[in-house]
Amino acid sequence: MPSIPNLIGAALWCLTASVTAQQTNTTPQSPAVTEQPRKAPFEAEIVAFETADKQTPPPTDAVLFIGSSSIRLWTSLPKDFPELKVINRGFGGSEIADSVRYAPRIVLPYKPKMIVFYAGGNDINAGKTPETVLKNYKAFVDEVHAALPKTRIIYISMNPAVSRWKKEAQFVEGNRLIEAYVQAAAKKGIPLNYIDSHSKLLSATGEARPEIYRTDGLHLNAKGYELWTSILHPQILDLAKMYPETSKPISLPAAPNTSSR
Numbered sequence: 001m002p003s004i005p006n007l008i009g010a011a012l013w014c015l016t017a018s019v020t021a022q023q024t025n026t027t028p029q030s031p032a033v034t035e036q037p038r039k040a041p042f043e044a045e046i047v048a049f050e051t052a053d054k055q056t057p058p059p060t061d062a063v064l065f066i067g068s069s070s071i072r073l074w075t076s077l078p079k080d081f082p083e084l085k086v087i088n089r090g091f092g093g094s095e096i097a098d099s100v101r102y103a104p105r106i107v108l109p110y111k112p113k114m115i116v117f118y119a120g121g122n123d124i125n126a127g128k129t130p131e132t133v134l135k136n137y138k139a140f141v142d143e144v145h146a147a148l149p150k151t152r153i154i155y156i157s158m159n160p161a162v163s164r165w166k167k168e169a170q171f172v173e174g175n176r177l178i179e180a181y182v183q184a185a186a187k188k189g190i191p192l193n194y195i196d197s198h199s200k201l202l203s204a205t206g207e208a209r210p211e212i213y214r215t216d217g218l219h220l221n222a223k224g225y226e227l228w229t230s231i232l233h234p235q236i237l238d239l240a241k242m243y244p245e246t247s248k249p250i251s252l253p254a255a256p257n258t259s260s261r
Contacts, residue, residue, distance in 0.1 A: 095126065158175055
């Protein structure tokens, strides 16, 4: 028969083990961290466009100007093209892929008869090759023409810039590739055009002109926009008169919501 001291010792051991187990089981666990989905770039700007569209619906069969900051900062656009119904959907810092991503939300709903597209410089500056710029522009064309096959798309050449002069050769090559693609597609009846403003913004010695840029050496100043408009206006107006056909959309399923991507 076990002695009383042994029984007391065994009981104390059991009690200690039980308390330890309870403490182990009740140790608070760190709450699981829920990672919030990252918003797609420029989502806020696109939502702002959509909000404005609900408040004041833009006209259909207009000329849509879309692309990066050179379009966004073109505040005199309606005054510079009084003969046309224009829509400005530039969003600064954007690359061509961003216009592809948001085309279902800020291009296709407007059913524009013509699109003036300016982007690609930010792509090159971010390290993308001229070949990638061409590939992404083709993706934009395909996205638009899948729904609006008659909408004419005009690519405006990537402009030179003082602050990006080291990338000049890549801008020139990207422009060359896109111009060749546009010319080949146009021969097949695809409604594409290319306008060269790049060479016309250079100095007589073939260099960027600081006097037509803002202090950042990248964005055009008022004088720069005046010069750019003088180059683009007659050519865009001629195309609008030459091809007055309106866009005829193809019925497509509703575009997926990209706000959570």
